[in-house]
Amino acid sequence: MKPVASYLRQHPALEEVVATCQPTRNHSALLDHLRREPALAAARLATTRGDTWLHRRKVFGADGTLVADDHEAWLAEQVARDGGNVRATCARLDNAGYRLSQCKITTLYVVAAGHSGTPSDFLQIEVDLEEEVLDRELRPGGAWRMPRTLDELQREADQGLELPLAQRLPVRPRAYRLRRIVDVEAWLQVADAMEDARREAICGRRYRVTSSETPGATIQTPDELFPGWDRFPAKHRRFFRDWRRSSAAPHRLCDQWVLKLTDWTDPRDGRRSLDMVPMWVFSRPLAKVNAAKGSDYEFYGTLEKLDRRTGVTFGWFFYMLHGNRVEADAGRRVIRAAEAGTIVMPECDYRVLKDWEAEPYGF
Structure with missing residues (x-):
């Protein structure tokens, strides 16, 4: 398991609270829930960013029933069922009426300023608003080029025809998901430490410098070659x-x-x-x-x-x-x-x- 970064603030109960909060147009209910945490009492919505999607798609049958939560894992199972014959899998799936979902993500950036007045003294709370709808047909054999490998099939599976607007129905209610809470000053301190280590490594370097005007070579340090390189x-x-x-x-x-x-x-x-x-x-x-x-x-x-x-x-x-x-x-x-x-x-x-x-x- 990947260790939790030191600049991330942990609020175990908050993840569930956010997930169960009903989305509203101005996100007021979400903000009310966040402000109940003492460290987030000053939380305010700063901005939102959209136009991203989850890579993972759900698979639905022709009758609208959920077949699989992860289209890539499901396609791997289908190819294995056909003994590794990707062409056979494409032919079998093409006319079966399967459809893929798409989960659109709008990220809400909520900030909670500290009391020191330092520009970097604030928490940045990132919450994803997920909206998942039926998106397109699964017609892998109908692509401009027949997939030859499982990897190609997985990458090109979402190239099927987009469904008409009337059929792009929600597959689940809109939902919030708490992505992370970042202590910005703590993030900067980690970045500073990494930059210090990088500069220390540069200081230890030695360069062999030759010139067409003088014979031989000299050994110079970064400070000699690039005066002031670490000034800022x-x-x-x-x-x-x-x-x-x-x-x-x-x-x-x-x-x-x-x-x-x-x-x-x-x-x-x-x-x-x-x-x-x-x-x-x-x-x-x-x-x-x-x-x-x-x-x-x-x-x-x-x-x-x-x-x-x-x-x-x-x-x-x-x-x-x-x-x-x-x-x-x-x-x-x-x-x-x-x-x-x-x-x-x-x-x-x-x-x-x-x-x-x-x-x-x-x-």
């Missing part, structure tokens, strides 16, 4: 640090951003990697900023307008780090304008921008 923290930590040292600091970060956090271990070599991608929670349309348009004053006014719309001073900088509303050219133009005196900006924000210019980062 990793981007996952830098995002929060820049928030705290900029004009955005009075605003709670988790009111504006949630995080797509991954923790993956390569099965081939056991190497573990953590990754973070910020996702804005602003739900209304945002116009894209054109960094080549207007005078410096007019251009900077456009960025300030974005800040007013989203409710965060210097918020445009963080949209520049991730997203398609503000391009990196905007940051460079603001620096040039500030240094030319055509715009006036807070010194703290200018320093953040200058550090970004010295070592750009983004997600």
Whole structure:
């Protein structure tokens, strides 16, 4: 069994409570249940993300009865029944009237801010809203290419004709599923420790450097070859640090951003990697900023307008780090304008921008 990550908060009874909660349009009942946990008393829905599906599909017979919960495992059984003859399995299943379900997932990002005021001091509760319906016919032999192996059959089984809208009926009631509760600061500490180990390993490296101008070779360290390579923290930590040292600091970060956090271990070599991608929670349309348009004053006014719309001073900088509303050219133009005196900006924000210019980062 895979060990539970140290940054995940365990609330054993909450998983069942969430699963039995009846979904509502505004998810108010779910939030009420979550807030009964003392650590989640301040929980609020930040945003939702959809357009994902469970890979696993259920199999239903022609009469609508459930045949199997996992289409891949069931197909393996069917091929074994035919002595490993995939072509025979396809021919047998093609006219049997089997259908596959599809489970659409909408992920709810709920946040509960801590009391320290630190941008990373919050819990991120991820709840999946599952909606499963009959989706398509199981016609493996009707694919553009007949599957030759079990693996191909499993991968191409969901290529059958999509059912008409009137037949895409629910196979079970909509339901919540608690995915995880992440202590964001604890996640960052794990990521920091891994980054420290990576940098220590780099420091131990030695490079043999040759030159066409001088004979022989010299042995140099990373500091000698790449001065200042470790001047800045990793981007996952830098995002929060820049928030705290900029004009955005009075605003709670988790009111504006949630995080797509991954923790993956390569099965081939056991190497573990953590990754973070910020996702804005602003739900209304945002116009894209054109960094080549207007005078410096007019251009900077456009960025300030974005800040007013989203409710965060210097918020445009963080949209520049991730997203398609503000391009990196905007940051460079603001620096040039500030240094030319055509715009006036807070010194703290200018320093953040200058550090970004010295070592750009983004997600």
